[in-house]
Amino acid sequence: MITASLINSLSGVRHGFFTRRGGVSDGLYNSLNCGFGSDDAADNVAQNRALAMACIDQPAGALVTARQVHSATVVAVSHPWTQEEAPEADGLVTDVRGIALGIVTADCTPVLFADAKAKIIGAAHAGWHGARDGVLEATVEAMAKLGARPERIVAAMGPCIRMGSYEVGPEFKETFMADGAANESFFAPARRDGHFLFDLPTYVYRRLAAIGIKDIQLLQIDNFRSPDLFFSHRRATLAGEPDSGRNLSAIVLGK
Numbered sequence: 001m002i003t004a005s006l007i008n009s010l011s012g013v014r015h016g017f018f019t020r021r022g023g024v025s026d027g028l029y030n031s032l033n034c035g036f037g038s039d040d041a042a043d044n045v046a047q048n049r050a051l052a053m054a055c056i057d058q059p060a061g062a063l064v065t066a067r068q069v070h071s072a073t074v075v076a077v078s079h080p081w082t083q084e085e086a087p088e089a090d091g092l093v094t095d096v097r098g099i100a101l102g103i104v105t106a107d108c109t110p111v112l113f114a115d116a117k118a119k120i121i122g123a124a125h126a127g128w129h130g131a132r133d134g135v136l137e138a139t140v141e142a143m144a145k146l147g148a149r150p151e152r153i154v155a156a157m158g159p160c161i162r163m164g165s166y167e168v169g170p171e172f173k174e175t176f177m178a179d180g181a182a183n184e185s186f187f188a189p190a191r192r193d194g195h196f197l198f199d200l201p202t203y204v205y206r207r208l209a210a211i212g213i214k215d216i217q218l219l220q221i222d223n224f225r226s227p228d229l230f231f232s233h234r235r236a237t238l239a240g241e242p243d244s245g246r247n248l249s250a251i252v253l254g255k
Contacts, residue, residue: 001055004156006217007251010116014056015251017110017158017219019229023048028243033231035104035246036083037068049102052248058100063250065102066092070129074122074142077101090130091139093122095146100252106233107223109160109204110249113139115148121251122153126204132176136207150212157208157218158249161234163188163199165224170194223247 001016023032024047029040032048050060064077066089074091077099092101093113101123103110108127114120124130124139140150167190176183186203187196201218208216223230236244 001052002159002219002221004112004158004217004219006154006215007112007114007156010114010154012119012254013114013116013121013251014058014254015112015156016052016056016249018052018055018248018250020231020245020247021229023051025245028236028241029245032248033245034102034248035106036065037104038245039243040245049248052250053100056100056250056252058098058252062098062100062252063102064092064099065104066090068104068125070125070127072130072133072135072138074124074135074138076142076146090125090135091122091142092124093120093139093142093146094253095120097253100250102248102250104246104248105158105160105223106231106236106244106246107161109201110158110247111136111139111204111208112156112158112249112251113143113153114251115143115152116154117152118146118148119253120146120148121253123249123251128198128200128203131200131204131207132179136204137211140211140213151214153213154215155208155213155217157201157204157216159219159221159223159226159230159247160201161224161232162201162222163197165222165234166198166200167192168196168198170196172196172198
């Protein structure tokens with residue numbers, strides 16, 4: 001488990017960006033695969049999630065995740081739910097102690113939020129699609145509805161795919177350029193003619209800064225280039241593998 005010093009400095013908040021180590025899964029999912037959306041055995045995933053919760057001193061039932069669909073939908077969580085009850089969403093917020101908000105990723109950026117004074121937390125799954133559509137802004141707005149203030153919110157961005165590993169085609173860049181010429185700064189030429197490298201974490205960082213989040217920490221880890229520590233969908237695809245595990249990030253208000 002890796003933590004962000006920015007959130008560690010807060011009173012009454014626990015969190016973790018979990019690596020792929022320390023679980024019970026094997027094969028492609030070795031070993032702490034926390035994604036029910038993978039083809040791993042559901043019992044293995046459930047055990048792995050329980051092991052992760054134990055690392056932040058929470059019971060297995062504290063963890064709440066959504067069925068992530070790369071949207072800007074955010075849900076305020078008032079009570080834990082089962083996986084079968086999980087709504088489609090890519091952002092979660094709560095002011096309830098003992099509910100661990102979880103995000104699973106395999107290249108996208110996990111973002112954990114906290115307003116320690118208001119005792120409100122949030123978590124967002126920020127891939128390029130969700131970030132462009134506004135999941136970060138929607139998560140902060142949902143926290144504000146519970147009483148948080150953007151200028152007090154801190155945000156920690158976990159391991160994700162970084163620019164040197166994220167090659168995209170010309171149509172991808174055109175999508176972003178349609179939003180404004182300033183988005184040119186998130187692209188660099190790739191080795192393949194007509195292709196580009198996209199800087200997802202910097203894009204996410206600037207979206208956060210633009211909505212008034214002053215304290216942002218980006219963990220400088222490329223999950224694509226860290227096969228011993230993190231799962232990567234893109235790495236698995238390039239290797240011809242049929243699936244990949246999912247990395248868990250979670251945050252909870254202590255009881």
